[in-house]
Amino acid sequence: MKTTYREALREAIRDAMRRDDRVFLMGEDVGSYGGCYAVSLGLLEEFGPERVRDTPLSESAFVGAGIGAALNGMRPIVEIMTVNFSLLALDQILNNAATLLHMSGGQFAVPVVIRMTTGAGRQLAAQHSHSLEGWYAHIPGLRVLAPATLEDARGMVWPALCDPDPVLIFEHNGLYNLAGELADDAGPVDITRAAVRRPGRDVTLITYGGSLTKTLAAADDLAAGGIEAEVVDLRTLRPLDSDTVLECVRKTHRAVVVDEGWRSGGLSAEIAARIGEEALYDLDAPVRRVCSAEVPIPYARHLEEAALPQTASIAAAAREVVRGG
Amino acid sequence: MKEELELLRQMVRIRRFEERCAELYSSAQIRGFLHLYVGEEAVATGVLSELDPQDSVVSTYRDHGHALARGVPMDAVMAEMFGKVTGCSRGRGGSMHLFDASHRLFGGNAIVGGGLPIAAGLALGHLMRGEPRVVACFFGEGAAAEGEFHEVLNLSALWRLPVLFCCENNQYAMGTAFAKEHAAADLALRAGSYGLAAWSVDGMDVLAVKESARRAAEEIRAGGGPCLLELRTYRFRAHSMYDPERYRDKEEVAHWRDLDPIDRLRNAMRPEFTDDDLAALEAEVAAEIDLAVATAEAADVEPVADLTRFVTSEVTP
Numbered sequence: 135m136k137t138t139y140r141e142a143l144r145e146a147i148r149d150a151m152r153r154d155d156r157v158f159l160m161g162e163d164v165g166s167y168g169g170c171y172a173v174s175l176g177l178l179e180e181f182g183p184e185r186v187r188d189t190p191l192s193e194s195a196f197v198g199a200g201i202g203a204a205l206n207g208m209r210p211i212v213e214i215m216t217v218n219f220s221l222l223a224l225d226q227i228l229n230n231a232a233t234l235l236h237m238s239g240g241q242f243a244v245p246v247v248i249r250m251t252t253g254a255g256r257q258l259a260a261q262h263s264h265s266l267e268g269w270y271a272h273i274p275g276l277r278v279l280a281p282a283t284l285e286d287a288r289g290m291v292w293p294a295l296c297d298p299d300p301v302l303i304f305e306h307n308g309l310y311n312l313a314g315e316l317a318d319d320a321g322p323v324d325i326t327r328a329a330v331r332r333p334g335r336d337v338t339l340i341t342y343g344g345s346l347t348k349t350l351a352a353a354d355d356l357a358a359g360g361i362e363a364e365v366v367d368l369r370t371l372r373p374l375d376s377d378t379v380l381e382c383v384r385k386t387h388r389a390v391v392v393d394e395g396w397r398s399g400g401l402s403a404e405i406a407a408r409i410g411e412e413a414l415y416d417l418d419a420p421v422r423r424v425c426s427a428e429v430p431i432p433y434a435r436h437l438e439e440a441a442l443p444q445t446a447s448i449a450a451a452a453r454e455v456v457r458g459g
Numbered sequence: 460m461k462e463e464l465e466l467l468r469q470m471v472r473i474r475r476f477e478e479r480c481a482e483l484y485s486s487a488q489i490r491g492f493l494h495l496y497v498g499e500e501a502v503a504t505g506v507l508s509e510l511d512p513q514d515s516v517v518s519t520y521r522d523h524g525h526a527l528a529r530g531v532p533m534d535a536v537m538a539e540m541f542g543k544v545t546g547c548s549r550g551r552g553g554s555m556h557l558f559d560a561s562h563r564l565f566g567g568n569a570i571v572g573g574g575l576p577i578a579a580g581l582a583l584g585h586l587m588r589g590e591p592r593v594v595a596c597f598f599g600e601g602a603a604a605e606g607e608f609h610e611v612l613n614l615s616a617l618w619r620l621p622v623l624f625c626c627e628n629n630q631y632a633m634g635t636a637f638a639k640e641h642a643a644a645d646l647a648l649r650a651g652s653y654g655l656a657a658w659s660v661d662g663m664d665v666l667a668v669k670e671s672a673r674r675a676a677e678e679i680r681a682g683g684g685p686c687l688l689e690l691r692t693y694r695f696r697a698h699s700m701y702d703p704e705r706y707r708d709k710e711e712v713a714h715w716r717d718l719d720p721i722d723r724l725r726n727a728m729r730p731e732f733t734d735d736d737l738a739a740l741e742a743e744v745a746a747e748i749d750l751a752v753a754t755a756e757a758a759d760v761e762p763v764a765d766l767t768r769f770v771t772s773e774v775t776p
Contacts, residue, residue: 158587184587190617195576195610202580205565206515208587210580229570230577238558238566239549240769274770298772 139287139312142320143173143249143305146291147211149321151181154209157295160187160196161213170215171251171310197223197248201231201300204246209295214250217266217304231300232275243298247291253306253344253394254442260430263438265394267304267343268401271371277301278371279325280343282309284316286369289323297325304371306344306394325370328378334364337452338382340405341392342368345443349392352448361456371401379405380413387418388455392443397425419455424448463728466508466665468740470500470721473524475744476533479752480523480540480554484700488756489540491553496524498663498695501720502627503528505668506595506688509676515563515581515594517574520555521627521694522567525597531559537751543758550761551769571632572605574598575624579611582620582685591680597625600689601632603649604640612687616654619684623675624650626689627662633698634706650687662692663718666727693718 137145150157158181159174165188168175178186189196193214200212214220220227227248234242254263271278277297281287287305294301331346332353341349346367353363364382368374383389389409393402402423409421427441477497483489496503503524507516510529518525526536531547539546540554548558555569565581568574578596585592602608603626615622626646630637643649650657656678660671668690675686693715697704725737 187618190610190614192610192614194607195579195614198573198576198607198611199580199583199614202565202577202582203584203587204580205577206581206584208584225570225573226576229573230568234558234566235772236769237548237552237556238560238769239546239551240773241548241558241560242565243772277771298774 142287193222263431282346334362501665544761572607624687657687662690
C-alpha cells in the first residue's frame with residue numbers, strides 16, 4: 135500500500151493502542167491538534183481523551199509522569215515536540231528513566247517510550263533544528279532508535295513498547311512526508327541491528343535517520359563514477375550494532391560516517407573510535423566524517439544548507455577516501 | 460493509646476536509627492552523603508500511618524524516616540547504608556536512594572523536585588485503572604522553587620491526580636533560609652493557586668500530621684484530586700555531615716528543639732505511658748538497631764562482576 139512515514143507512525147501507535155490497554159499517548163498537542171507534525175491525527179477520536187492526552191507545556195512534568203506511569207504498570211508513549219525541547223526534561227530522562235533500574239538494584243524498570251522530532255532542513259533556526267540524539271546515545275540504560283524508512287516507522291513502536299526499559303525514538307522532521315510502498319502486513323521489526331541499505335565494495339557509508347536519504351543519493355552519484363558504496367543505516371544508536379559496522383568496514387576497507395549532529399564529541403566520533411579500536415588494520419584510508427558545521431543551525435536557507443551534511447559533501451568525502459583525495 | 464504508642468515507637472525507631480548512623484559515619488563505616496531527619500520524624504510517621512500497602516511513596520535524599528515509617532525492614536535500610544548487597548537497593552543507592560518494590564517505595568530522589576513528576580505518573584496509572592490509591596510525594600520547601608513544583612502541581616490539579624504532596628518545610632534549603640529563597644511566604648496559598656486543596660500543618664505534632672493526612676487521603680481516594688500539606692518542621696542537626704551550620708544560630712535551634720515531636724507525644728501520653736514503658740520501648744528499639752548493624756556488618760557486598768547488572772533489564776525485547 136501507498137503510505138507516508140507520518141501515516142506509518144500513526145498506524146504503529148494505533149496498532150499498539152489496540153493491542154494493549156496499558157498503552158496511551160501523551161504530549162503537547164497530540165489530541166485536538168492532531169500532533170505538531172500530524173502524527174496522531176484522528177487518534178483522539180478513536181481512543182478518547184483518557185488515552186490520547188494533551189498536556190500542558192511542561193516537558194519535565196509530563197515526561198516524568200510518563201516515567202511514573204511506566205513504573206506503575208502502564209505503557210506510555212510520550213511525545214516531545216522536538217529534541218530541542220527535550221532538554222527541559224533531560225533530568226527526568228537521565229536521572230530517572232535511565233537510572234532507576236540500576237540504582238534500585240534491579241527493582242524498578244521503566245518501560246516508557248519517548249518519541250521526538252529531531253534535525254534541521256526546514257529553516258526553523260537554531261532552537262528547533264538541532265540533532266541531539268547523540269547526547270542521548272551517550273546514556274547507559276536507554277535504547278535510542280532512529281527510524282529512517284517506512285518499514286521502521288511502522289515497525290519500531292511496538293518492540294519499543296515491549297522493551298522493559300526506556301526507549302527514545304528520534305523522527306527526523308524531514309522524513310514525515312517520505313512516501314512509498316509499504317507491505318500490507320508490515321509490522322514489528324528488529325530494534326537491535328543496523329541494516330545494510332545498499333551493498334557495495336569500495337567504501338562503507340555509515341549513517342542514520344534523516345541523513346539516510348542523502349547518503350543513498352550520494353551512493354548513486356558515486357556509482358555513476360564507478361565507486362560502489364555500501365550504505366549502513368544504524369537504526370539503533372544505542373546500543374550500537376558495532377558488529378554490522380565492523381563487518382562492512384572489513385569488507386570495503388574504507389569508511390565515512392555521516393551524522394547530522396556536531397562532530398566534536400558526537401556519535402560520529404564514537405563510531406570512528408570503534409572502527410579505530412577494532413578494525414584499524416583493515417583500513418586502507420583514514421575514517422572520514424561528514425557532520426553538521428559546529429554552529430547553531432541558522433535560519434537563512436543558504437546558511438542552513440551549508441551547515442548540514444549534503445549529498446555532494448558526502449560523495450566528496452567518499453571519493454577522497456577511495457581515491458586518496 | 461495503642462495508636463499513640465505505635466506513632467511513638469516509629470518516631471523513636473527513626474531517631475535512634477539515625478543517631479546510630481551518625482556514629483557509624485564518624486567511624487567511617489558509612490560514607491557518602493548522610494542527611495539526617497532528626498526533628499522531622501512526626502512528618503513521615505504521621506503521613507505514612509495513613510497510607511495503605513497498595514499506595515505509593517516517593518521520597519527525597521533525606522529518606523531514612525520515610526523508608527522506616529513505610530515499613531522497609533531496618534536491616535535492609537542499614538545494610539544499604541553499609542553498601543551491602545542485602546541493602547534495599549543492593550548497595551547501589553546508599554543513604555539517599557532507598558528503594559523497596561514490595562513496599563511501593565519508589566526511591567529517595569536526590570534531584571530536588573525530581574520526584575514530583577514521578578509521583579504524578581504513578582498517580583496517573585492509578586487514575587487510569589480506576590484504583591482508589593494515594594501517592595504520597597515528599598519534598599522540601601526548597602523544591603517549591605524548582606520548576607517541577609509548578610509544572611506538577613498544575614498538571615496534577617488539571618488531571619485530578621491522586622497525589623498527596625507533602626512539603627516538608629524545614630525552613631532551610633540546605634543553608635538558605637526560607638525568606639531568602641521565597642518572595643511569598645505562604646506555600647499553601649501558592650499551591651492553592653494551582654487549583655488544589657492545600658493547608659499548613661504543625662509538622663512537630665504527629666497527631667496533627669496524622670489527622671491532616673487522614674483527611675487529605677480520604678478526599679484524594681474519593682476522587683477529589685490532589686492535596687498539598689505544608690508540614691512546618693525543623694531539622695535539629697546539620698543539613699548533612701559536611702555542614703558547619705554557619706547559617707543559623709543556636710537560639711533558633713534550641714527553640715525548635717523545645718518542640719521535639721517525640722517529647723511532645725511522650726508527654727501527651729502521660730501518665731498512662733510510664734517511664735518504665737518508655738525504657739522498654741527504647742530497649743526494644745536499641746535491640747532492633749543492634750541487630751540491623753550486626754547483620755549489615757556481616758553481609759556480603761555485591762560482586763564486582765555484577766557491576767553492570769540492571770543497567771538494562773535481564774530480558775531482551
